[in-house]
Amino acid sequence: MMRSIRKAAVIGSGVMGSGIAAHLANAGIPCLLLDIVPKQPTDEETAKGLTLEHAAVRSRLAAQAVEKLRKTKPSPLYDDAFADRITPGNLDDHLALIADVDWVIEVVVENLEVKQRLLSRVEAHWKPGTVVSSNTSGISIEAMSADCSESFRRHFLGTHFFNPPRYMKLLELIPGELTEPDIVSGMREFCEKRLGKGVVLAKDTPNFIANRIGTYGLLVTLQEMLDKGFAVEEVDAVTGPAMGRPKSATFRTLDLVGIDTFVHVANNVYESTQDEAEKAVFAVPAALRGMVEKGWLGEKSGQGFYLKQKGPNGSEILSLNVAAMEYEPQKKPSSASLEAVKLAKGAKEKTKALIGAGDRYSELAWNILKKVLVYSAEKLGEIADTVREIDEAMKWGFNWELGPFETWDAIGLPKSVQRMEAEGTAVPAWVKDWVAAGHTSFYRKQEGATFYVSRGEYKQLETPAEEISLKRLKEHNKVVKSNSGASLIDLGDGVACLEFHSPNNAIGADILVMIQQSLEEVRRNYDGLVIANQGRNFCVGANIMILLMEAQDEEWDEIDGIIRLFQNTMYKVKRFEKPVVAAPHRMTLGGGVEACMPADRIVAAAETYFGLVEAGVGLIPAGGGCKELALRTSQRVTHPDADMQPYINQAFETIGMAKVSTSGHDALKLGLFKPTDRIVVNQEHLIYEAKRSVLGLARGGYEPIREEKIRVVGAEGKAVLQLGAYGMKQGGYISDHDLKIANKLAHVLAGGDVPAGSLVTEQYMLDLEREAFLSLCGEPKTQARMQHMLAKGKALRN
Incomplete structure (x- = not known):
């Protein structure tokens, strides 16, 4: 229990x-x-x-x-x-x-x-x-x-x-x-x-699992660099995403951890182990001891393996020449292996491409990798009983995409063992015996089940009911409908799940079409729908590349059609006769937020970063985001004589400043979640909890959300919003183009130029959104912002 x-x-x-x-x-x-x-x-x-x-x-x-x-x-x-x-x-x-x-x-x-x-x-x-x-x-x-x-x-x-x-x-x-x-x-x-x-x-051994393997890996990487004369930035180019590891790779990671902290962790194993070969690896190199003596401890001291300083062309980051203990301008590593990695997809293929290219960086990667794999195998049984515990520890603790044994499977277990032995590397006896017995991997799938090595034999992975895997369901032929952007998957118990799987889960016409087709399928055969996926982020927004291309070609009817399709699709979700629950996680931006808002309930991961960020690309929300916040204000302030202005001011600020929540709880404070929405701490349980929510709504006598009129602040409230924006422009806080966007946003949120307190329809508000959006698409500065976001991945302030 x-x-x-x-x-x-x-x-x-x-x-x-x-x-x-x-x-x-x-x-x-x-x-x-x-x-x-x-x-x-x-x-x-x-x-x-x-x-x-x-x-x-x-x-x-x-x-x-x-x-x-x-x-x-x-x-x-x-x-x-x-x-x-x-x-x-x-x-x-x-x-x-x-x-x-x-x-x-x-x-x-x-x-x-x-x-x-x-x-x-x-x-x-x-x-x-x-x-x-x-x-x-x-x-x-x-x-x-x-x-x-x-x-x-x-x-x-x-x-x-x-x-x-x-x-x-x-x-x-x-x-x-x-x-x-x-x-x-x-x-x-x-x-x-x-x-x-x-x-x-973990077992009660020095540094337990993750720090034991991770520290070993960092030390052998450092030693390989010193022995072969590689530069710090070369090693980081090889041991980062190219090897399925974080961008911080080896030396940026050490700078973040703190060189003194790392030395302490390494010393813990050095002083505890009785194995002389292991003791030799964990002996802290003189270079690291020297850095600690100099106070070069990494981020907390301002310099470590990297040093950021101001140069003639602005700030530049220097790297440490460890042999000379001097900082130098960084070189840009380039090789056939690194180019091959760029063409590969996924950590497995990237790792195989990296070690298979046959150049000096491939050799560096292989020499590091084989030592870590062998060490992990040597410690199985000592630090943990199963390969899975070691793999999960490294993925969760060091953010590796693949654990050591998953990596070994990816590069080919029998082939890599043969290469190691040919090079004189001592492979643990149990691994050789495992391969000799005809096994070709540490993990295997059989009849839909996953097995992994535990105490010298395969053990079946028991997945808790709370951990619903869309990947596993797809492997079990549970896909009901699919296109290039999304799939409808049967979760069982009368609930279906709409999964986005476009690049970055960006919303395009393919996803919108699949949403509408999914509603028809659920109407016929299911009790309700979950909108969720298990990508790195839920959704980064609409596909702005298509919008930019159409705007540059002045295809205004095409853009109008795209926005109408988005609005109509979200309207159908909101009026659907069966319960719909959205389950966002991590980055959920722009159109991703608007895909969640029409749902009966949001069941979000605690780590959900939720925001209507369209102003960052020179636009305003036009998939119902403005309309939804205006509607919530109207619902919140029910008395005809009550002042709605403070609440609409908050919505104006949230959208105009492109605020993104720092958590699911923060999204509630920003007014982007409703009080009835739920937060789930364990993201692995998110779809399970969303499914439970659908079933609860369905079994509780579900009634579709009825359309209601929206009371708006009108022309008077619009003037208040625009005056606030003008004050920010006069104070130098926003640009002329920011002011133009703010004025358009004020017009929409206020309900246009109608008298204060007027009641308008949702469609009226959607029309205002679409008109403002189209107008801004034609602005050269908006197009420049869109172009900059696509090229640089960050907002342009012009």
């Missing part, structure tokens, strides 16, 4: 401790945040007459940490108001309060003796049954709890969150020898469902 955690306590209010407390608060869990009592008051506290006996002074460290959470960007909180769920305190005065919590998390300095002393104090106030965990990145769980009682140790385990806790999916659970299995399974389920984590079970 899932563990019931109603209240928690975090001990240690540093970056990691406060971040964990923030994420507990995100999940709706009240939390104590405790730290030590300061040794003395600050000068400011003394000036106020405060002494060390004053409560504000004694709990200052935790209180400051909570306030910092509200200001940190990117925010550790879904909503700044959630900081109120965290109660700051100190260890001397408030430790006894842990008797009232369900989970105590220790997040103090990475020092065994400090942790042991703290656990002794915790046990003195511990209530039997309460879970206690240590957020350590590598200290032994057994060692730190060795002096605790057997009962305490049965409820104790490691919970290694990755930083920052809100954004990093990986959580390593590390049971001790006496940890009760029910505690492990209950906490695993809680952390997956309530905290949205990807949980792997």
Whole structure:
């Protein structure tokens, strides 16, 4: 059973401790945040007459940490108001309060003796049954709890969150020898469902799984660079997206982590391992030690492997010549292998293209990759029992697209083992035996099921009911209809799912046609519809390339037809006689927002960045976005004499400034979600929850949304909006073209030049949207913005 955690306590209010407390608060869990009592008051506290006996002074460290959470960007909180769920305190005065919590998390300095002393104090106030965990990145769980009682140790385990806790999916659970299995399974389920984590079970070994493999990989990469004379930027060109890894690759990652932090993690394995070959790899190179001595620690010190400085042509980023310990202008790496990678699609094909091209960069990639693959295989059974736990740890903790064993499968297991042995690389015996037994991969699919290696044999992957995979459903022939832009997929239980799969999930005519066809299919054969996909982002908006081409050719009737198709399609979704639930995640922009707004309900991932951003390309929303916000204002202010202006001002500001929510909760504050919409923390459960919502609506006597008139602020309200925009122009905050866009937007949101309080139809508002959109498409500066967005991926302010 899932563990019931109603209240928690975090001990240690540093970056990691406060971040964990923030994420507990995100999940709706009240939390104590405790730290030590300061040794003395600050000068400011003394000036106020405060002494060390004053409560504000004694709990200052935790209180400051909570306030910092509200200001940190990117925010550790879904909503700044959630900081109120965290109660700051100190260890001397408030430790006894842990008797009232369900989970105590220790997040103090990475020092065994400090942790042991703290656990002794915790046990003195511990209530039997309460879970206690240590957020350590590598200290032994057994060692730190060795002096605790057997009962305490049965409820104790490691919970290694990755930083920052809100954004990093990986959580390593590390049971001790006496940890009760029910505690492990209950906490695993809680952390997956309530905290949205990807949980792997790690063994109590130095640095556990992800840091063990990741640190090894970074060290062998550094050594390969030093041995073969590669430049920092060359290595990063090879070990980034070309190899299915993040853009930060190797050395930008080290700069982000902090060179001193990385050295500490490497030393942890060096001091713990008895294997001399492994010890040699984890011995920190002199170059890294030198960087720490110089204070070149990466981002936090302003320089590391890279240094940003101002040059004659603006800012430039220099790279470190590690051999000379001097910064130099970067070279632009180029080779046949890197060109081959550009032509390949997906991490599997890119990796194969990279190592198969036969040039010096291919050799660099292969020499790094084979060592990481062999090391991962050597550690199977020591750090984790299954290849899947190692793979998931690297994907969730280091943002690799493929884990080590998935990579091995991708490049060809038998072939690569043969090459390794031919080159004198010692391949673990179990891998050779596995291949000799006729196996060609560590994963296999059979009769629709996935199997992976665990303890020397294949084990079937058991997928929780909450994790609906559209890819798996398509493999099981559940596609009902499909075209180039979208597919309708049978989710079972009378619910269908409309999936976007165009490039970047941008909305074009193909998606709009499939939406209309899907409505017809659902009308005949289903109880309701989910609009969702499992791409990197839900939808980046409409296909502006087509709009730009038509505008440049002055094909105004074509553009008018496209917008009418969009508007009519969204209108049909809104008036559909069966429930429709939209399930957006991550970037959901422009037309993507307008595809969600007509739904009966939005069930969104917590990490949803939702915004009507058309002003950034010189336009206004014309797929119903303006109409929907005006309608919500009308519904919100029901009394005829009530002032609607403040609410329409908010909508004007949200659209005009192209605001994008920082989370699903923030979208609610911006008025882009309705109070009835839901937020789901674990994105893997999103489609399941959306399906449940459809079924709930269908079984509850669903009635379609009826059309209603919209009360608008009219000409008077329009003047207020335009006056505000003019003031911003006079103050130098917006350009002439921004002002033109703002005036068009004001005209639409206000309902045109009708008297204040007039009631208008939804179609009237849609006509205003379309007219303004067409007018702006003809503006040269709007076309320049569209062109710039397509070329550069960011807005042009002209």
